[in-house]
Amino acid sequence: MKQFFKFVLATVVGIILSTIIIVLVVAGLIAGAASSDKTxxxxxxxxLHIEIKYPISERTPNNPLANLNFLGxxxxxxxxxxxxxxNIKKAKTDSNIKGILLDESYMLSGQATTEEIRNALIDFKKSGKFIIAYAEVYTKGxxxxxxxxxKVYINPKGVFEFDGFSSQTMFFKGALDKLGIEAQVIRVGTFKSAVEPMILTKMSDANKLQVSSYLNSLYDHYLTGISKARGINKDSLFNYANQAxxxxxxxxxxxxxxDGLKYRDELLxxxxxxxxxxxxTDINSVEISEYTKANNDADTKDVSTNRIAVVYASGEIAGGEGDDNSIGSETTAKALRKVRTDDKIKAVVLRVNSPGGSSLASDVIWREVMLTKKVKPIIVSMGDVAASGGYYISCAADSIIAEPNTITGSIGIFAILPNMQKLFNDKLGITFDGVKTGQYADLGNTSRPLTPAERQILQNQINHGYDDFTKAVADGRHKTQAYINSIGQGRVWTGEQAIKIxxxxxxxxxxxxxxxxxxMAKLKxxxxxxxxxxxxxxNKLGESFSIQMKTRMLKSELGENYPVYEQIKNITSIMRTPLARMEYDVVIK
Structure with missing residues (x-):
């Protein structure tokens, strides 16, 4: 009986706690929604105070709890x-805004994103308003x-990073060997280096060549921009960094x-x-996160019925549904079909920020771009990266526009099938046996290595996929397939390099x-x-709650090893289907 009451009490407490949580969530949702509507x-x-200490997505997340802090x-x-x-464009003409304070920011996103913000600030300066930058730590970005x-100021005891660019790749072959896992790679493309971390212990000569090429291109653009802004010779800047x-x-x-060493009180x-x-007197300031909801008398509302659709394709490409940080072929294809059939939409901009992903999903989206092109203009705008599958979905557009430091190209395809026989047999003591009705009925079985005949079947599929890829690019860019193959092979290029080829x-x-x-649509x-x-x-509330809880627990458990977990997740996803994808991440430090 005692045990019975114990269970009843636990159930009652659970119901009460669940009810409290639901009430808090609903209250938070209502308060967040009300706050988000407030001007x-x-x-x-x-x-205008600009401080960016988060990865910059293409669009502001639709988060009803953005202004709240509850339940941890x-x-x-x-x-x-x-x-x-x-917001920067609005501040340019807002009579209430007299200048911008750029406060210490981490700039965790890619270089093309930084480039777009930088160019917006350059345009802002045409208004005659001031921009002051301040940081205790200046990262290169x-x-x-x-x-x-x-004016650019730094804390007198601060840190100023200015030592050049570097790019490093983590290799997992040694770990896979210890686990008894062989990564069986089928690929096309000498420069298709996404597979290298699982089959090599260091960069191949071809990969070193391409990384050196695009890294130097990015660095040259970086130094050119600083040289122009600060009035310092580019060669001098190179020497400052090279000589520490x-x-x-x-x-x-x-x-x-x-321009000076200042503590924050001196800056203010x-x-x-x-x-x-x-x-x-206190300084009147508005955070950039709040300025979105500010009215500007200089704004004019365009009531034109003519519309240009901007279709955002950001993140890794996969089948099914996508979200703000991933490209689902179903979601993106549906969006393209919708804008294609809407008579009020006269032209389309496809904003691509993606390293690629599933070759099948990429082809599904490419098809919708092709169909859209037949009925209305479609222009691609490339963000930080539009490579491999990200380039595949772009190549059929009427025109492609990129930033000079956009990462693009990587025209290639690969597949990886793990052979875990040694892991099962030698490490775990597990063996397998079975029957089959055909010679290739168990093709793809990870408990044994591929036979030469099976490997050839998979290689033929990958070759066919690469042929489709290069043909799509050749048709879209009005080049021969042989030429596209010569600049393809998985090689990565910067936007500046991509124009030349x-x-x-x-x-x-x-x-x-x-x-x-x-x-192109002849619209004024x-x-x-x-x-x-x-x-x-x-939907966003449910996702936000579960993802934040999961991420927080993982980060708490793994600590500084969390990035390694992210890399392992990427490897796991790669070992499934043929992919049109570039390196896991181009990390430049």
Missing amino acids: TQVDANSI LDGDKSVGLKDILA FYYLASVAD RVQQPEDALKLKLV AEVKTKLGIKEK GLVDRLGNIDDAVKSAAK NYRTVAYPEQKSVL
């Missing part, structure tokens, strides 16, 4: 690139952004990389001077792509609409 009031004589979950106030650019500011001339903040000041005093306010038409940002689409008045539609508040 931000911008006071006169204000500054921090509100996600991250702002997508679309809104960051729009943030300094590139901050270099366009009127910047070791202390005083070195950065001496070499004119920064200068901002007050710029605004013309007294020392004891015909994979990209011109350099520019997403705004340039919209203008190009409008020109239009408005843009975004697709696919972001998930509903309730």
Whole structure:
């Protein structure tokens, strides 16, 4: 009986706790929704405060709990690139905004994203308003952004990173060998290096050649931008980095990389001077995350019925449904079909930010781009990366626009099938036996190695996939298939390099792509609409809650090993189906 009451009490407590949690979630949802609809009031004589310490997605997440902090979950106030650019543009004509304070930012996203924000800041300066940059630690990415500011300041005891670019790959072959797992690779492309971490212990000569090529191209663009902004000879900048001339903040000041050494109170005093306010008066500022909801009298609402659709394709490509951070072939194809058949939509911009993924899913999306092209103009705008499958879905467009530091190309295809016989037999003592009705009925069985005949079957499939890929690119780019094969082979290029070999038409940002689409559609008045539609508040709430809880527990358990877990996850996903994908991640430090 005692045990019975114990179980009853536990059940009652569980119901009460569940009810409390549900009430808190619903209350949070209502409060978040109400908060998200509230207009931000911008006071006169204000500054726009930009501090970015999160990975920048293409669009601001539709998170109803962004302004809340409860149940141990921090509100996600991250702002997508679309809104960051729009807010800087709005601030340019907002009479209440007198300048921008660029505060210490990590710039965790790719270089093309930083480039777009940097160009928006350069345009902002045309208004005559000031930009001041400040940090205790200048990473290479943030300094590139901050270099366009009127004044660049660093904390007197701060850190200034200026030592060149490097790229490092983690190799797993030794770990797989110890586990008794053989990665059986079938690929086309000398430079298709995504498989190398599982079959080599260091970079191949071909991969070193391509990484060196695009890394130097990215670095040259980086130095050119800083040289122009700071008025320092590019060769001098190269030597400063190569010789490790910047070791202390005083070195950065001496070499004119920064304009002064200031503590934050000194920085704020200068901002007050710029605004013309007294020392004891508070600075009016608005966070970029809040400025999205601010009205601007200078804005004009375009009521034109003509529309240009911007279809966002961001993340790894896979079959099925996608979200803000992944490209689902079903979701993206549906969005393209919708804009293709909507008579109010006169042109389409496909915004691609993807390293690729499933070759089948890529082909499904490519087909929809082809069909769209037949009825209305479609322009591709490339973000940080549009490579492999990301290039596949782009190649059929009327025109391709990329940033100079976009990573693209990687025209190739591969598959990996793990042979875990030694793991099962030698490590675990597990053996297998069975029967089959045909010679190849168990093709793909991971408990044994592939036979030569089976390997040839898979190689033929991969060859066929590569032939389809290069033909699609050749047709889309009006080149011969032989030429595309010569610049393909899985090789990665930057946007600047891609123009020279015909994979990209011109350099520019997403705004340039919209203008190009409008020109092709012969539109003077239009408005843009975004697709696919972001998930509903309730769906987002469920995802946000479960993902944050899972991520938080994993990070707590794994600590500094969490990035290794992410890499292993990538390997697991690769060992499934033929992929049109580049390296796991191009990490530049």
